[in-house]
Amino acid sequence: MRRHTPVLALLALVTGLLAVLTPTTPAVADGPGSGTPWVVTLGDSYISGEAGRWAGSSNASSSRADALGASAYFDNASGTGETINRCHRSTSAEAYIGGGVSGLNLACSGARTTTSDGSNFKPGLDFFDDGAGKRGQAAMLQTFAATHHIGMVVVSIGGNDFNFADIVQTCVTNWATSPTWAKNYCNDDSSVRSNFTSANVAAVRARIATGIRNVRTAMRNAGYADGSWSLLVQTYPSPIPNGSGFRYSESGYSRQSTGGCGFWNADANWANATALPTINNAVKGAVADAGVANSKVLDLASAFNGRRLCETGVGLYEEKGIASWTSPGAVDQTEWVNQIRTVSTCCASSPYYIQESLHPNYWAQLATRSCVRQAWNGGATRGGTCAISGTGFVGGEPRMTLY
Numbered sequence: 001m002r003r004h005t006p007v008l009a010l011l012a013l014v015t016g017l018l019a020v021l022t023p024t025t026p027a028v029a030d031g032p033g034s035g036t037p038w039v040v041t042l043g044d045s046y047i048s049g050e051a052g053r054w055a056g057s058s059n060a061s062s063s064r065a066d067a068l069g070a071s072a073y074f075d076n077a078s079g080t081g082e083t084i085n086r087c088h089r090s091t092s093a094e095a096y097i098g099g100g101v102s103g104l105n106l107a108c109s110g111a112r113t114t115t116s117d118g119s120n121f122k123p124g125l126d127f128f129d130d131g132a133g134k135r136g137q138a139a140m141l142q143t144f145a146a147t148h149h150i151g152m153v154v155v156s157i158g159g160n161d162f163n164f165a166d167i168v169q170t171c172v173t174n175w176a177t178s179p180t181w182a183k184n185y186c187n188d189d190s191s192v193r194s195n196f197t198s199a200n201v202a203a204v205r206a207r208i209a210t211g212i213r214n215v216r217t218a219m220r221n222a223g224y225a226d227g228s229w230s231l232l233v234q235t236y237p238s239p240i241p242n243g244s245g246f247r248y249s250e251s252g253y254s255r256q257s258t259g260g261c262g263f264w265n266a267d268a269n270w271a272n273a274t275a276l277p278t279i280n281n282a283v284k285g286a287v288a289d290a291g292v293a294n295s296k297v298l299d300l301a302s303a304f305n306g307r308r309l310c311e312t313g314v315g316l317y318e319e320k321g322i323a324s325w326t327s328p329g330a331v332d333q334t335e336w337v338n339q340i341r342t343v344s345t346c347c348a349s350s351p352y353y354i355q356e357s358l359h360p361n362y363w364a365q366l367a368t369r370s371c372v373r374q375a376w377n378g379g380a381t382r383g384g385t386c387a388i389s390g391t392g393f394v395g396g397e398p399r400m401t402l403y
Contacts, residue, residue, distance in 0.1 A: 032223040037151035038102045039376065040144065041095040042125060042137045042215065045088065045109035046236060047156035049073070051359035052090025053351075055325035056334025058317040059258060062351055064324045065317065065334075067362040068092060070351065075105070084108055086120045086355065092365045094154070097373040101151070104144060106137050109355055112160045113207040125157055125211030127218075138214040145222035152381055153219070154232045154298075154372060157211055158283050161204045162195050167275065168358060172340055175262040180251045187270040196278050208286035216292045226293040230381035232372070233287045234298040235280040239337045239358045241311040243268045248310055260339025260357075261310035276301065296383030298375055303386040303400075304364055307336035325362070331398055332391045336364035367398040374402035 041047050053072035058064040068091060074081055075089045087108035095103035108123055115128035115136045128136035171186035178184035186192050194200065212233065219229055243265020248255040256262030280301055287295055307314055317324065320333045340357040360368065371386035389401035
């Protein structure tokens with residue numbers, strides 16, 4: 001497998017850092033409010049299952065981390081491809097909590113609060129309908145809810161409205177094209193700072209609130225009383241540690257060429273102390289603004305701490321001397337966040353997608369699924385903070401707690 005190449009290749013880092021997917025539905029519909037309960041997930045790549053194919057990372061062999069194989073994102077009825085190209089709804093996504101509860105994944109990698117139709121269709125949390133099969137996620141939810149018993153809707157949205165992918169691209173490019181004696185930080189670039197002005201934060205918060213209200217409207221239109229279902233809105237997790245927590249030095253190129261995490265320490269600190277809290281506070285504020293009955297927040301901000309990309313304590317398979325993702329202890333010693341990749345390490349020359357960069361991987365998605373199940377709470381939905389609570393697995397998932 002080819003390694004990450006530094007500097008100019010990093011300029012090709014593509015947007016698309018936020019994604020989701022759809023399973024088959026039963027032959028007999030239950031109808032609203034009766035029958036088998038369903039959990040439906042809506043939103044972007046952080047809930048759709050983006051990067052769910054990979055369990056940890058290896059620069060020696062992609063097969064070491066390949067948990068789901070080439071069909072990881074196939075969600076059409078025949079299991080032969082994607083329902084919507086590049087939505088990347090993986091089979092490891094958090095929608096499928098089991099225990100007598102069915103799951104439907106309507107999220108899509110790259111989705112914003114409103115639908116866009118560029119090189120790839122990205123349905124938002126709206127009622128877009130072109131009459132030819134392209135529909136917004138609220139419209140899709142409404143149709144499905146009319147003939148199925150929806151117990152809980154889980155939403156992850158807003159990161160793409162803050163242009164998170166562009167911010168990451170700027171940070172990595174600045175790291176790769178400036179020396180240690182004259183560091184060019186991204187956190188003071190106008191293109192980055194413009195996303196965090198009070199005016200833009202307020203505008204994004206309002207759009208998120210509108211998207212959440214659209215979810216309620218979809219459920220009302222499908223015949224649900226406001227108190228007959230619950231809404232769980234999740235925040236975004238920290239994907240990288242603070243500067244002092246990286247296992248690769250700022251100097252040289254190993255931080256990106258080996259680890260796939262080309263950030264200056266100061267920018268990593270800013271991401272955790274300023275950017276992430278601002279985004280997450282906008283999400284939580286939007287939940288309050290929307291005023292949807294039975295709404296709860298699932299706080300994921302620190303859910304992967306200790307297992308983040310390039311964090312001290314975890315490593316690549318070859319660094320830890322672990323054969324593959326199926327080896328004992330792999331879940332505790334490898335990363336839960338996918339490497340940042342460039343054109344030299346994806347697509348034509350490897351099985352990776354650039355859009356998988358900096359996303360929760362197979363381990364993290366199963367971990368989040370555990371917390372979603374705990375939030376479901378047998379139908380008495382509760383919010384809380386999701387955190388690692390030990391090593392190893394419980395029921396095939398990493399050991400997590402919701403408190």
